[in-house]
Amino acid sequence: MIDFALKNLFRNKTRNALTILGIAIGVALLLSLVSISEGINKMISNFGEGMVGTISVFPEGKSMFTSEGGQLSKDFADELENFEGVDYVIPYYGTLLSSGSMGGAYAMGVPVDKVSEVVGEEIKIKDGRMIDEGDKGERVAIIGSTYPNYKNTNVGDAISIHGRAFEIIGKLEEGSASAADVIFPIEAIQEIDKTDKLTGIIVRVNDVERTEEIADDIKSTLGVEAETSKDLVRKFSDMTSQIGLMTYVIGGISALIGGIGIANTMLMSVSERRREIGIMKAIGATKGMILKQFLQEAVMLGLVGGITGIALSFLGIYILSLMIPFAAMTLNLIFVGLLFSVGLSTIFSVYPAWTAAKVDAIIALKYE
Secondary structure (H helix, E strand, O other), X not given: OHHHHHHHHOOOHHHHXXXXXXXXXHHHHHHHHHHHHXXXXXXXXXXXXXXXXXXXXXXXXXXXXXXXXXXXXXXXXXXXXXXXXXXXXXXXXXXXXXXXXXXXXXXXXXOHHHHHHHHOOOOOEEEXXXXXXXXXXXXXXXXXXOOOOHHHOOOOOEEEEOOEEEEEEEEEOOXXXXXXXXXXXXXXXXHHHOOOOEOEEEEEEOOHHHHHHHHHHHHXXXXXXXXXXXXXXXXXXXXXXXXXXXXXXXXXXXXXXXXXXXXXXXXXXXXXXXXXXXXXXXXXXXXXXXXXXXXXXXXXXXXXXXXXXXXHHXXXXXXXXXXXXXXXXXXXXXXXXXXXXXXXXXXXXXXXXXXXXXXXXXXXXXXX
C-alpha cells in the first residue's frame, strides 16, 4: 500500500507540489526561527558562565542596555578598586555601532592590560593577534564571533567607530562570547571623544560566593547600579522569551496554513477518486484499509515536505549565520522539522481519510 501511496503523489503533480511547497516553507521558517532562539540562549549561557564572579557597575538609572559614552570618572574606578571584597576593576568605554553592516554591534574600549580578562582566558584568537600593551592609544580592534558579519570580516579590514577607522588585528574563535562584539584600547576612543570619563566598570570579586552581597554593598554605599552575571542573564532571558513567543506564534500560523493546504488537497483527492474507492470496496477493501491508504498518502506528503523544508532551512540558516553567528542547524532541529511536517499532515488528513472510508461502494461505482 505504501507503493500505491507513492504513486498517488504523482497523480496530480502540480497540486501536490504546491502542497509540499507550503509544508516546506512552514518547516524552513520554523526551524530558522528556532535556530536563532537556541543560538541566543547558548550565547547567553556562555556569557553568564564567563561573567561568574563579576559585577557590572553603571551610573544610577543605567544598565548595560542603556549605558554608553562617558559618565563615570577614573577617580571613581580607583575608589571602587579599594572597596572591600574587590579583587580588581576594569574601567571601560562602551558604544553601540549602528551604521551599515555593523548594526547592533556593541564596542568596548578597555585598558590594554585588561583585554585578556574581558575576553576570557579560555577564549583563543582564531586569526591575527590579541591587543597587547604596545597598542595603547592605537586605533586597533579585535572582534568576537557575535560581531555582525563576523565570517566575512577579515584581519586587516577597518571598521568605523565614532567616525574613525579602526584596524581589525584579531578575530576570536567561533562560538566564543566575550563582554562585547568589538574590543579596542580605551585611550583611543577617549582621545576621539576628548574625554577621560568611563561608561561603566567591571568588578572582579575575591570570593565568588559573596558576589551578590558585594553588589548590594556597592549599590547602597556608592549610589550606583551594580549588576551581577545573574542579573544580566535574567535580563537577556527576558528579551529572548519574546523571540521564543514569536517563534511559537509563527509556527502556529505556519501549521494552520500548511494544515489547511493538506486538508484541501486530500479532500479534492477523495472527491476525484470516489469511483476508485468504490472499486476498492467492491473487491474487499475495508473502511480501515481505505483510511490507512489515505493517511499513508498524507504522511508521504508531509515527509517529502519536511525533507524539502529541512533542505531550505539549511540554506536559510547559512544566510542567517552570516549576519547572526550563533544561528546553526542541529540534529534536534532536523528531528523537530520531520516531526512537525509528518504530524501536521497526519492530523489534518484524518477528516479527509475518514470521509473516504465512509464512501458508499454502490453510490461510488455510479460516480463519473
